[in-house]
């Protein structure tokens with residue numbers, strides 16, 4: 001499989017290189033040159049497969065030529081062997097024809113484990129084969145950091161540095177990062193906010209001279225492998241609900257348009273997905289596009305669903321590329337307009353095309369809490385605030401009551417106790433068994449000033465399993 005840039009002016013890469021790449025050299029994002037397409041018979045024959053075997057069938061075309069079938073099968077079995085629920089992504093029914101797909105049974109209790117547990121193992125496999133070392137630098141406001149650290153903790157040839165804003169992440173989230181100890185794991189608390197952290201990561205990608213030739217790898221959702229891994233669970237859920245004979249709709253709590261883009265790809269690969277609901281919080285740039293063809297930056301607001309607090313959705317460019325007939329030149333132009341003006345809209349017929357599949361809703365904190373309370377009252381289930389936004393949007397946007405609606409349950413509620421409490425749920429939530437001693441574990445973290453020189457000097461000093469690069 002070859003991968004091309006959405007801006008049409010960077011070299012095509014194979015899977016190995018796309019795994020190790022960040023942005024393409026022309027500023028675009030990598031996408032498969034040709035998306036695989038499965039027949040209905042093929043998809044039907046996968047019904048009932050264990051998760052890792054389904055994952056092998058769905059993802060095999062993407063890694064073909066870079067990883068052998070035997071190795072890939074083993075990697076997948078190990079990856080999903082770390083999940084606490086044997087169904088990996090179980091469906092829980094909330095209402096008539098309405099389900100939550102629980103994507104929070106991985107080690108860090110959010111859906112990001114599906115991709116990052118795999119990414120770590122893929123990196124390990126490829127780097128050992130190439131006898132190469134890499135450095136990962138990532139910024140997190142919560143879920144990504146712990147999932148990336150958990151995913152890479154056993155990688156022999158990776159040193160990972162995760163920047164989080166000092167004293168601005170919840171204690172559970174901080175401890176999920178800082179209690180994972182290892183000579184290749186480096187938590188850095190920056191005396192600044194999340195944007196400061198993200199800016200430092202961006203600047204480090206732009207000028208990598210401080211790394212003395214060591215390659216820098218991205219773990220945010222611009223990395224193609226993350227999107228790829230997320231395609232699988234759309235197939236998994238739909239097959240359980242009668243696909244491909246029956247269509248299925250999905251509602252996806254989204255920020256960077258990564259998770260929902262995977263659903264869009266699943267559909268283009270042959271899965272009968274009749275509707276995709278974009279569910280956002282008040283940071284609603286995606287909703288503004290879907291509802292009115294207006295994609296523009298606004299001030300960032302802190303919400304009860306912090307993992308979706310974004311101003312711009314990094315993966316949206318991948319959808320725009322398809323909407324423009326995969327014309328890289330047109331996309332480069334559109335994105336440079338966006339860079340200059342902070343806004344964009346597309347030609348009417350392209351927007352109408354998108355709207356055939358996508359609907360959207362922006363959900364307030366108030367409605368998020370009301371949804372958590374309502375679901376708890378009717379079913380006894382406690383939703384996390386992100387998932388609650390997905391449920392609310394599903395209910396408002398649903399086109400067809402006889403089509404099963406699957407809401408992506410993106411995090412375990414124990415990660416977001418504030419929202420659960422605000423929703424008036426008196427029940428104390430317990431950490432799952434594998435994290436029950438989280439508050440007793442030793443933490444390791446370095447506090448650094450809000451200055452890129454300090455961060456880059458720290459990386460250079462510790463980037464080779466704790467030793468200088």
Ligand SMILES: *Cc1c(COP(=O)(O)O)cnc(C)c1O
Nearest residue numbers: 143254255256258259307410411
């Ligand atoms: C990251 C995250 C999201 C948003 O995912 P995107 O791929 O950025 O759309 C939603 N919910 C939770 C709990 C998350 O951690």
